[in-house]
Amino acid sequence: MRNQKSRVQERKVEHIDLIPGMPDDVAVDCLARVPHASFRSMRGVCRGWNTAAAAPDFALARAEAGANEDLVYLLQFGNPAAAADDAAPGNAQAYGVSVYNVTTGEWRREGAAPPVPMFAQCAAVGSRLAVLGGWDPKTFEPVADVHVLDASTGVWRRGAPMRSARSFFACAEAGGKIYVAGGHDKLKNALKTAEAYDAGADAWDPLPDMSEERDECDGMATVAGDRFLAVSGYRTGRQGGFERDAEWFDPAAREWRRLERVRAPPSAAHVVVRGRVWCIEGTAVMEYRGERRSWREVGPSPPGLKAGTARAVAVGGGERVVVTGAIESEGGGAGHALWVFDVKSKNWTVVRPPPQFAGFVFSIGSVRV
Numbered sequence: 001m002r003n004q005k006s007r008v009q010e011r012k013v014e015h016i017d018l019i020p021g022m023p024d025d026v027a028v029d030c031l032a033r034v035p036h037a038s039f040r041s042m043r044g045v046c047r048g049w050n051t052a053a054a055a056p057d058f059a060l061a062r063a064e065a066g067a068n069e070d071l072v073y074l075l076q077f078g079n080p081a082a083a084a085d086d087a088a089p090g091n092a093q094a095y096g097v098s099v100y101n102v103t104t105g106e107w108r109r110e111g112a113a114p115p116v117p118m119f120a121q122c123a124a125v126g127s128r129l130a131v132l133g134g135w136d137p138k139t140f141e142p143v144a145d146v147h148v149l150d151a152s153t154g155v156w157r158r159g160a161p162m163r164s165a166r167s168f169f170a171c172a173e174a175g176g177k178i179y180v181a182g183g184h185d186k187l188k189n190a191l192k193t194a195e196a197y198d199a200g201a202d203a204w205d206p207l208p209d210m211s212e213e214r215d216e217c218d219g220m221a222t223v224a225g226d227r228f229l230a231v232s233g234y235r236t237g238r239q240g241g242f243e244r245d246a247e248w249f250d251p252a253a254r255e256w257r258r259l260e261r262v263r264a265p266p267s268a269a270h271v272v273v274r275g276r277v278w279c280i281e282g283t284a285v286m287e288y289r290g291e292r293r294s295w296r297e298v299g300p301s302p303p304g305l306k307a308g309t310a311r312a313v314a315v316g317g318g319e320r321v322v323v324t325g326a327i328e329s330e331g332g333g334a335g336h337a338l339w340v341f342d343v344k345s346k347n348w349t350v351v352r353p354p355p356q357f358a359g360f361v362f363s364i365g366s367v368r369v
Contacts (some may be wrong), residue, residue, distance in 0.1 A: 011344075012328065018031070018052055027057065028057075030048060032058060033062075036369050037104075037106065037108070037369075040154045041047055043153065062369070067093040068369065071151060072100045072101075073110070073124070073366070074097070074100065074361045075096075075121065076095070079095060079336075079359040085286070095118050095120070095137070095362075097149075100322075100351075102340065110149070113147070114147050115189075117143050120132060120133055120134030120362075121134070122171075122364070123178045125173045127150055128149065128199045130178050132145070132180060133169060142165040142184070145162075162180060162195060166183035166184065166193075167184060168184055169191070170182050170183070170230060171219045171363070172192075174226060174228040174249075176198075177199075179194065179219065179249065180194065180196075181193070181230045182194055182214035183216075183217075184236075189213075190214065192209045208256065209256075213234075214232070214233025214247075216234065218269075227250065228246050229246055231249045246259045247259070270279035271314055273321055274314075276289075278321070279295065280302070282301055284300060285299040300345040302348050303348060305323065308327060309336075311323070311324045313364045315368070316368065319342075320342055322338060322339070322340055323338070323340075324336065324338050338351040355365055
């Protein structure tokens with residue numbers, strides 16, 4: 001009986017090679033080169049591969065192998081024209097999550113995503129993408145819902161809800177947390193409340209109020225990526241009267257501080273690239289120089305971009321900027337496209353998405369895996 005127990009224990013601790021006859025470090029290097037689109041299939045092969053792919057060192061192995069991929073997640077409305085021509089499941093959805101792989105040029109629908117509230121927004125921290133707030137599609141009232149995707153595993157989970165239901169708010173990652181500020185409540189009152197989400201702990205931190213109500217404000221990280229900036233917006237009594245100032249949250253002092261003359265022009269897309277705030281619209285891409293409180297041109301605007309429709313996100317550590325928006329077509333109508341800006345060469349590449357991915361994009365986020 002004792003010998004039988006010993007044999008059972010030996011079998012329990014017996015090591016199983018990830019790939020038979022190959023050292024585990026070499027096997028991990030092989031697995032790290034698997035394209036992201038095949039991650040789910042790879043993880044399902046066996047328990048060892050699933051464990052290896054879930055380990056923190058796996059991301060490092062992909063980086064060392066030069067196998068990283070930049071994924072852009074787009075929260076967008078379905079394209080009615082495409083839905084009429086294509087009866088494939090998922091193409092007629094009202095609002096959902098699409099994915100553009102900047103590295104490979106592939107498009108796909110995030111099929112495992114839960115139902116997404118209209119005008120929900122997204123922000124990424126590490127390999128996690130959080131989808132927050134928006135409108136209930138039946139009542140058209142703001143919700144506090146949070147859903148979190150681990151892009152490295154493809155698994156969604158419901159996160160702790162925001163402390164306040166809101167929509168059309170500033171939203172961005174800064175210092176490893178996702179911040180939300182402003183927006184409006186179910187009575188369309190502009191808000192000045194704010195809170196920060198720790199995706200790892202699945203917990204919200206209520207922040208002090210901003211000095212002003214800010215409905216439809218933009219959110220981004222400030223220089224060094226450690227502070228959150230809420231740009232422009234308007235007060236309840238000034239519907240559509242966008243301010244040209246901003247407020248940034250100082251996490252050490254737990255105070256909001258004002259910045260003047262940040263938004264220029266109104267309805268522009270803002271994005272932080274290598275510690276600088278960029279404004280994308282009009283005839284040029286402009287960079288805000290905080291030390292001088294002025295703007296300077298850093299490159300041409302996306303060719304054909306229709307004013308007031310842009311959303312932007314930096315990818316690859318600031319190597320490129322991806323912009324979505326409406327583009328004037330040759331026939332005079334407008335469709336939706338995506339532009340990729342190479343920061344080094346200052347050249348734009350226009351990407352025409354497949355028809356089922358050509359709907360209006362309300363929010364955009366990026367993850368490197």
